[in-house]
Each structure stands twice: as C-alpha cells, then as structure tokens.
Amino acid sequence: MRRSSSRILTSHAGSLPRTDALVAANAARAAGEEVEGWEELLATEVRDLVARQREVGVDLVGDGEYGKAMTSPMDFGSWWSYIFQRTEGLSLDEGGAWVTDRHLSTPGDTRLTGFGSRRDQQAFREAYSSPTSGIFVGEPPVFPKVTGPLRYTGHAALAADIANLRAAADAVGTQDAFITSLAPGSASRIANEHYGDDVALLEAWADVMREEYVAVIEAGLILQIDDPSIAENYDQIEPEPAIEDYLAFTRLRVEALNHALRGLPSDRIRYHLCWGSWHGPHTTDLALRDIVGTVLTIDADAITYEAANVRHEHEYRVWDEVALPDGKMLLPGVVSHATNVVEHPELVAERIVRIAQRVGTENVVASTDCGLGGRVHSQIAWAKLRSLTEGAALASEALRR
Structure with missing residues (x-):
C-alpha cells in the first residue's frame, strides 16, 4: 500500500452509494428475475465509480462494494450479508435470530445475545421504538443459520468483482485499489446447528473467507477485512462483561482471522474496525483504548477506524x-457516515493533523469512518468525499510547516 509522503493520501472505508439503475437491478435479481445485461451493467457502474473517485481526489480507490447486492438506497447490511450468497451449508432461520445465545470458555463465561438485545437499545428503548426518531428498528430480517459443513461457492461473483475493479483501476491508471471481504468473526454471528463449539465454527469460517483473501491478493489488489464485530460485539453481551473477559472472547476471533491470513503479505492488507454503522446513541460502545492492543496483533499493516464518530x-x-508498531499505518475516519452534515474541510484537516502529529505523517491516510453507501444520500456522500480530499490538502500544508 502506498503511504503518505509528500502529502496526506485519501481513501474510504468501502461502501459507496449505488446508482438507481444498480439498486433496481439488484432488487429485480433478488426477486428472482433475470436482468438482461447484468454483467455489463455492473462492470460499467464500477468503472464509472472508480473514475468519479479519482475526479474528487480519492487516492486509494475501491469498487464501492458494488458486487455486494443492495436492493434499496438505504441499506446497512450488505457488507455482511453478501457472504451468505457465497457460502454453502446455510439455511434460512425462520426464527429470525442474528446470533444465538452462546457460552464461551472465557473467564467470565460471556453470553452473546441478539441484535434486538443491544444494551444501547435497552438504554434508549423509547427512541429505538419510535418511527420518528431516525433510529427506529422494525422487525429484523430473516438471517441464515449454519446447518451443514461450510464451503465457499462465490468464485464466480468474486472473479467478477476482481475483474471489474482491475479494469476500472487500469482505466484511470492506478494500482491503489482495494476490495472488502468479511472477517471470520463477523461472518460467524449467526445461529449454528452444525459445529460443536465456537472454535470449530470460527475455524470453518476462516477456511471459507481465506478463499476470498487469497484471490484478492493474487489479483494484485489490496484486501480490506471488514470486522465491526471485534468492537461491536461488546454491546451485545449480557451482563456487561469485564474487559478482560471480553478480550479473551475477542482473541478467539483474532486468532481465526490471522489463521485465514496466514502467509499473505500484511503490507497488502487493511483491517476495518468500527462500532457498527447504525445511527444510534452508541453510549454502550467499548473504548478504543480497551481494544486497540488486540487490534494491533492482527496481521494487517493498515488499520481503518472511526475517528470522526462523535462518540x-x-x-x-x-x-x-499507545505506540504504533513499526510497519503499521492508520486510516482514521475524518468524515462520518452517521450525520448528514458535511464536515468543513478545516475540521477534516484538524482531525488529520492531530493524529499525524502523534504517529507520523507517513503513517496516516485520511479516510471515512465507515462505508457511506446505504447510510447517507448519494449527493451528501460525494460532498463528504470532496471535503475529505480538500481537508487532506489543508492538512498536508499544515504538516509541512
């Protein structure tokens, strides 16, 4: 991955807004309809998207997760749910559970509960129950459950993602292009009726996800691991666990990820940490200081994380x-997916400068907190990216003084 040297480089966290044509095509395909010219449409959309990123000044571009189906303009989950269309051994869980209660062999015997049991939702039950609050949570969708041996089957879809981004990046003359892929720990947050325990389940998901990791790296692209679960799981454990217990719980997930990444070049891998992209109060979030040491043990040279999130x-x-280890770099989010307010470039610059002064300019690439696609309107998302690049230019000037 290219590092900032003469100026602060820019990137984003992955998901970008889909066009009306792409949303409509995905909705038709989800309904079982044939979409004539689908492959050509997707390739064209990715090509145009990468060109637009370069036009606004984004240096490290991505495919916007366009190959991960989004059937409506506002969609918080395609970064995660895409893998269920690419994995064998799953069946629909008519109970609708996101995750089942599960006991782990950690010192505190922690229990991970479902999405409807977030401690943040319990603390703000009236707000989460009100359709006028902006954070209303309705009936959960039906998620799959593990009912047989897991096996990766998404080779064709992944090959298309790789080919589309490779062609789009070549068209604008850049090698700095990344594709997102799910972490085993995040993939495993569904009901399990096949594997004997969480360790076996995590190992199975690690084997599944490794197929994506290897293919992306071998294609000469940068791999981004999406893994909100590492920080976000904390909000779903009842009762609130001791930090030591939670870190023991989390280390199992980090070990599974590092197993899946074994032998791959860490300088081609970036890891995305966040506290969940939903627009809630987040008062029960885990502190960064509590998880950062564990995150830094992941075999990825770059860490992307939320640094503009007001929590x-x-x-x-x-x-x-905390000293940033040699070879590591940060992609702090300096514009947020959680507000429609477009950050002023001067504020963006301030956010960049105060981190760069602490870890070194060459170790910072300015980014977004989380994916903008599905979280804010397209017009606002692109204004935020423009503010990101303008702020990075101001920061570059300030850091040269």
Whole structure:
C-alpha cells in the first residue's frame, strides 16, 4: 500500500452509494428475475465509480462494494450479508435470530445475545421504538443459520468483482485499489446447528473467507477485512462483561482471522474496525483504548477506524499512550457516515493533523469512518468525499510547516 509522503493520501472505508439503475437491478435479481445485461451493467457502474473517485481526489480507490447486492438506497447490511450468497451449508432461520445465545470458555463465561438485545437499545428503548426518531428498528430480517459443513461457492461473483475493479483501476491508471471481504468473526454471528463449539465454527469460517483473501491478493489488489464485530460485539453481551473477559472472547476471533491470513503479505492488507454503522446513541460502545492492543496483533499493516464518530473522536489521544508498531499505518475516519452534515474541510484537516502529529505523517491516510453507501444520500456522500480530499490538502500544508 502506498503511504503518505509528500502529502496526506485519501481513501474510504468501502461502501459507496449505488446508482438507481444498480439498486433496481439488484432488487429485480433478488426477486428472482433475470436482468438482461447484468454483467455489463455492473462492470460499467464500477468503472464509472472508480473514475468519479479519482475526479474528487480519492487516492486509494475501491469498487464501492458494488458486487455486494443492495436492493434499496438505504441499506446497512450488505457488507455482511453478501457472504451468505457465497457460502454453502446455510439455511434460512425462520426464527429470525442474528446470533444465538452462546457460552464461551472465557473467564467470565460471556453470553452473546441478539441484535434486538443491544444494551444501547435497552438504554434508549423509547427512541429505538419510535418511527420518528431516525433510529427506529422494525422487525429484523430473516438471517441464515449454519446447518451443514461450510464451503465457499462465490468464485464466480468474486472473479467478477476482481475483474471489474482491475479494469476500472487500469482505466484511470492506478494500482491503489482495494476490495472488502468479511472477517471470520463477523461472518460467524449467526445461529449454528452444525459445529460443536465456537472454535470449530470460527475455524470453518476462516477456511471459507481465506478463499476470498487469497484471490484478492493474487489479483494484485489490496484486501480490506471488514470486522465491526471485534468492537461491536461488546454491546451485545449480557451482563456487561469485564474487559478482560471480553478480550479473551475477542482473541478467539483474532486468532481465526490471522489463521485465514496466514502467509499473505500484511503490507497488502487493511483491517476495518468500527462500532457498527447504525445511527444510534452508541453510549454502550467499548473504548478504543480497551481494544486497540488486540487490534494491533492482527496481521494487517493498515488499520481503518472511526475517528470522526462523535462518540469516539476524542480517542485520538490513545496514540499518546499507545505506540504504533513499526510497519503499521492508520486510516482514521475524518468524515462520518452517521450525520448528514458535511464536515468543513478545516475540521477534516484538524482531525488529520492531530493524529499525524502523534504517529507520523507517513503513517496516516485520511479516510471515512465507515462505508457511506446505504447510510447517507448519494449527493451528501460525494460532498463528504470532496471535503475529505480538500481537508487532506489543508492538512498536508499544515504538516509541512
């Protein structure tokens, strides 16, 4: 991955807004309809998207997760649910559970509960129940459950994603292009009726996901691991666990990920950490200082994380206490997916500068908190990316002084 040297480089966290044509085509395909010219449409959309990223000044471009189906303009889950269309051994769970209650052999015997049991939702039950609050949670969708041996079957879809991004990147003359892929720990958050325990389940998901990891790297692209679960699971454990117990729970997921990444070049891998993209209060989020040491043991040279999220923005001070290991770099989010307000470039620059002053300019690439696609309107998302690149230019000037 290219590092910032003469100026602060820019990127984003993955998902970008889909066009009306792409949303409509995905909805038709989800309904079982044949979409004539689907492959050509997807390739064209990715090509245009990459060109637009370069036009607004984004340096490290992605495919916007366009190959991960989104059937409506607002969709918080395609980054995760895409893998269920690419994996054998799953059946629909008519109970609708996101995850089942599960006991782990951790010191505190923690219990991971379902989406409807977030402690944040319990604390703000009236807000989450009100259709006028902006964070209303309706009936959960039906998720799959593991009912047989897991096996990766998404080779054709992945090959298309790779070919489309490779062609689009070549068209604008860049090698700095990335594709997102799910972490085993995040993939495993569904009901399990086949594997004997969580360790076996995580190992199976690690084997599944490794097929994507290897293919992306071998295609000469940058691999981004999407893994909100590492921080986000904390909000779904009842009762609130001791930090030591939660870290023991989390290390199993990190070990599974590192197993899946074994032998792959860490300088071609970036890891995305966040606290969940839903637009809620987030008062029960885990502090960055509590998880950062575990995150830094992941075999990825770059860490993307939320640094503009107003629940976590103050945590740039963590880098006063924690030394960034040699070879590691940060892609802090400096514009947010959780507000329609477009950040002023000067504020973006301030966010970049205070982190760069702590870890080194060459170790910072300015990014977004989380994916913008499905979280804010397309017009707002592109304005945020413009503000990102303008802010990066201002930061570059300030850091040269």
